Amino acid sequence: MSRNPKSPAPDIAPAIRARPIVLVGLMGSGKSTIGRRLAQRLGMRFADADDEIERAAGMTIADIFARFGEAHFRDGERRVIARLLTGRPLVLATGGGAFMNDETRALILDKSLCIWLDADVATLVERVGRRSHRPLLKNRDPGEVLRELAAIRNPVYAEAHIRVSSASNPHEHTVRAILEALSQWKPQ
Numbered sequence: 001m002s003r004n005p006k007s008p009a010p011d012i013a014p015a016i017r018a019r020p021i022v023l024v025g026l027m028g029s030g031k032s033t034i035g036r037r038l039a040q041r042l043g044m045r046f047a048d049a050d051d052e053i054e055r056a057a058g059m060t061i062a063d064i065f066a067r068f069g070e071a072h073f074r075d076g077e078r079r080v081i082a083r084l085l086t087g088r089p090l091v092l093a094t095g096g097g098a099f100m101n102d103e104t105r106a107l108i109l110d111k112s113l114c115i116w117l118d119a120d121v122a123t124l125v126e127r128v129g130r131r132s133h134r135p136l137l138k139n140r141d142p143g144e145v146l147r148e149l150a151a152i153r154n155p156v157y158a159e160a161h162i163r164v165s166s167a168s169n170p171h172e173h174t175v176r177a178i179l180e181a182l183s184q185w186k187p188q
């Protein structure tokens with residue numbers, strides 16, 4: 001009997017499902033869309049830190065940046081992620097900059113199994129599109145910003161427990177690569 005390619009991954013150890021799985025990476029790397037699919041496959045709940053922040057603040061991220069500035073956003077982001085990591089285990093998509101905050105990163109590395117979704121800048125640019133709602137990409141050429149961010153952030157994302165390329169389509173390809181990496185992962 002052939003295996004349904006979308007069947008729940010049977011060989012992921014229960015100990016891994018018992019921990020939150022946190023996705024980090026640059027804008028457009030697929031944290032939100034891949035995270036939702038991964039949670040479905042693992043039978044875990046899913047949350048998107050960006051959505052949770054918007055819900056908690058009662059305004060969009062673009063408005064938080066515009067009205068209160070990035071530092072205020074980062075502080076709220078840290079608090080929201082801390083709250084999400086203390087509840088029932090989940091797959092959590094973070095915002096692209098969350099892992100750059102020292103406190104948020106320490107918390108994620110301590111409490112979760114953290115996966116860096118890595119893709120080349122050309123792929124990211126194609127995915128975020130020309131007219132991005134993302135405040136960091138709104139006023140400048142997205143390719144230029146993403147190149148700068150990649151140079152600064154990639155060495156930090158590399159601290160994640162697992163790195164998976166999310167550069168190839170379709171989404172399912174990346175989901176399978178994550179499931180494969182999880183099935184082989186051993187705590188250091």
Ligand SMILES: Nc1ncnc2c1ncn2[C@@H]1O[C@H](COP(=O)(O)OP(=O)(O)OP(=O)(O)O)[C@@H](O)[C@H]1O
Nearest residue numbers: 027028029030031032033096127166169170171174
């Ligand atoms: N592995 C993939 N294969 C195909 N398309 C993808 C993949 N990952 C992401 N995409 C597409 O790229 C776009 C951006 O993805 P997504 O919103 O999940 O990124 P993100 O990492 O959550 O970004 P942000 O940090 O801005 O929240 C979406 O249209 C999504 O469908």
Ligand SMILES: O=C(O)C1=C[C@@H](O)[C@@H](O)[C@H](O)C1
Nearest residue numbers: 027050095096097134135136
């Ligand atoms: O990379 C970033 O710094 C950001 C990514 C988005 O997910 C949002 O969290 C916000 O636009 C900032």
Ligand SMILES: [Mg+2]
Nearest residue numbers: 031032050093
């Ligand atoms: Mg997202």
